[in-house]
Amino acid sequence: MKLGEGVEAAIHCAAMLAGVDGNATMPAAAMAESFGLSPSYLLKHLNMLSAVGILESVPGPAGGYRLAQPAERITLLDIVLAVEGRQPAFRCGEIRRNGPVKLDASAYVKPCGINAAMLKAERAYRAALAETKLSDIVASFNADGDPRSVAASCAFVMRHQRPQKSSSIPQHPKQT
Amino acid sequence: MKLGEGVEAAIHCAAMLAGVDGNATMPAAAMAESFGLSPSYLLKHLNMLSAVGILESVPGPAGGYRLAQPAERITLLDIVLAVEGRQPAFRCGEIRRNGPVKLDASAYVKPCGINAAMLKAERAYRAALAETKLSDIVASFNADGDPRSVAASCAFVMRHQRPQKSSSIPQHPKQT
Numbered sequence: 001m002k003l004g005e006g007v008e009a010a011i012h013c014a015a016m017l018a019g020v021d022g023n024a025t026m027p028a029a030a031m032a033e034s035f036g037l038s039p040s041y042l043l044k045h046l047n048m049l050s051a052v053g054i055l056e057s058v059p060g061p062a063g064g065y066r067l068a069q070p071a072e073r074i075t076l077l078d079i080v081l082a083v084e085g086r087q088p089a090f091r092c093g094e095i096r097r098n099g100p101v102k103l104d105a106s107a108y109v110k111p112c113g114i115n116a117a118m119l120k121a122e123r124a125y126r127a128a129l130a131e132t133k134l135s136d137i138v139a140s141f142n143a144d145g146d147p148r149s150v151a152a153s154c155a156f157v158m159r160h161q162r163p164q165k166s167s168s169i170p171q172h173p174k175q176t
Numbered sequence: 177m178k179l180g181e182g183v184e185a186a187i188h189c190a191a192m193l194a195g196v197d198g199n200a201t202m203p204a205a206a207m208a209e210s211f212g213l214s215p216s217y218l219l220k221h222l223n224m225l226s227a228v229g230i231l232e233s234v235p236g237p238a239g240g241y242r243l244a245q246p247a248e249r250i251t252l253l254d255i256v257l258a259v260e261g262r263q264p265a266f267r268c269g270e271i272r273r274n275g276p277v278k279l280d281a282s283a284y285v286k287p288c289g290i291n292a293a294m295l296k297a298e299r300a301y302r303a304a305l306a307e308t309k310l311s312d313i314v315a316s317f318n319a320d321g322d323p324r325s326v327a328a329s330c331a332f333v334m335r336h337q338r339p340q341k342s343s344s345i346p347q348h349p350k351q352t
Contacts, residue, residue, distance in 0.1 A: 001178070001179050001256065001260045001265040002178060002260075002265055002267075002283050003177050003266050003267070003294075005267065005269060006289075007266065007294075008266070008267070008268060008269055008271055008290065011273060011290045011298070011344065012272065012290065015290070023323070033275065033276055034275040034276070035271040035274050035275055036271060036274025036275055037271065037274070041215045049184050060206065061257075076293055076294070076297070078312050081177070084178075087181045089177040089178055089265075090184070091178075091179070091181065092184060093184055094182060094214065095184055095188060095211040095213070095285070096188065096325070097210050098212025098213070099208070099209065099210040099211055099212055099328075099332070100209055100332075101328040101331075101332065103322075103324050103325060103328060104324075106320070106322075107322040107324045107325050108325070109322070110320065110321065110322060111255060113313055113316045113317050113320070113321070114184065114187045114188065114191070114313060116182075117252055117305075117308045117312075117313060118179075118224060118252070118305075119204060120304060121252070121301050121302075121304035121305045121308075122301065122302070123304075124300045124304040125177075125300055125301035125304075126297075126299035126302055127300070128296060128299075128301075129293075129294075129297045130292045132296075132297075136293075137290060137293060138215060140289045141289050144284060144289070145285040145286065145289070146279075146282075146284070146285070147223060148279050148280075148282070148283045149272070149279060149283050152275075152277040153281060155277075156275070156277065156292040160192075175282055
């Protein structure tokens with residue numbers, strides 16, 4: 001079982017964007033610099049998050065990315081599915097039907113028990129991912145992370161975030 | 177997240193081998209025929225199961241594969257890990273350390289909270305897989321599967337299994 005490497009980058013970027021002030025944005029190049037990643041590699045994953053409404057991208061000279069929703073409403077499951085796709089990890093190829101004995105399609109109306117058991121485990125996985133909100137990740141980092149890391153991360157965000165003239169995020173009224 | 181296609185084949189074969197009589201074996205070619213798979217593709221996965229003690233292969237003209245343990249002691253987790261490897265699905269690349277601000281290694285002694293949350297979800301997944309025994313899969317198929325499928329599968333096993341002269345599996349004493 002394998003998750004793409006982009007999942008780690010996507011979660012770290014979303015957590016960083018949870019730290020920008022109000023409706024400010026962060027350029028992709030700054031996030032790529034922060035995690036030592038290629039900007040084109042990162043853009044691909046940021047666009048996946050934008051496509052499902054986790055991030056929004058703001059065009060123009062002061063543009064960049066910001067959260068499209070409050071961090072309390074974004075879960076690790078949202079991010080994992082955005083990057084990895086919504087298909088289950090176990091892909092049932094219905095190989096039970098391939099053998100030499102050809103039965104009528106009605107013999108396969110009931111789902112394969114193996115597929116059912118694998119999907120049950122995946123529901124447990126997804127439920128656990130859905131329990132962790134992006135805001136939990138950020139709160140835990142701020143409370144329990146090494147103070148040097150927290151300070152460096154905070155300073156990086158302050159240095160690279162780009163304030164916007166007008167806000168489209170009503171949940172941060174102080175910035176409007 | 178993606179599991180290799182071999183997982184489906186491996187679980188189906190193990191379930192089929194749970195149905196052979198006593199210490200009889202089943203040739204890989206028969207299992208490949210039963211699921212419409214290439215014998216070389218299937219051999220690779222059968223050998224992965226043998227390598228971790230889920231199956232045993234018996235050489236010689238009456239040889240083939242059989243379970244190395246009772247089906248009650250084999251879980252879906254055992255099979256998934258045998259085929260996919262034991263590494264977690266989420267591979268933490270420690271990208272938190274890659275950025276422009278170089279901190280002392282002591283700043284990263286605490287595990288990354290993102291990795292910790294992803295591993296927690298994976299433990300839930302593995303726990304769910306570990307709850308399902310191969311014997312549960314077989315019992316559920318025999319009880320709830322379409323009777324035509326159950327009969328065809330049973331007939332296939334009876335036709336292709338190869339009885340052995342002596343047993344190395346003490347849990348089937350009636351065959352010794």
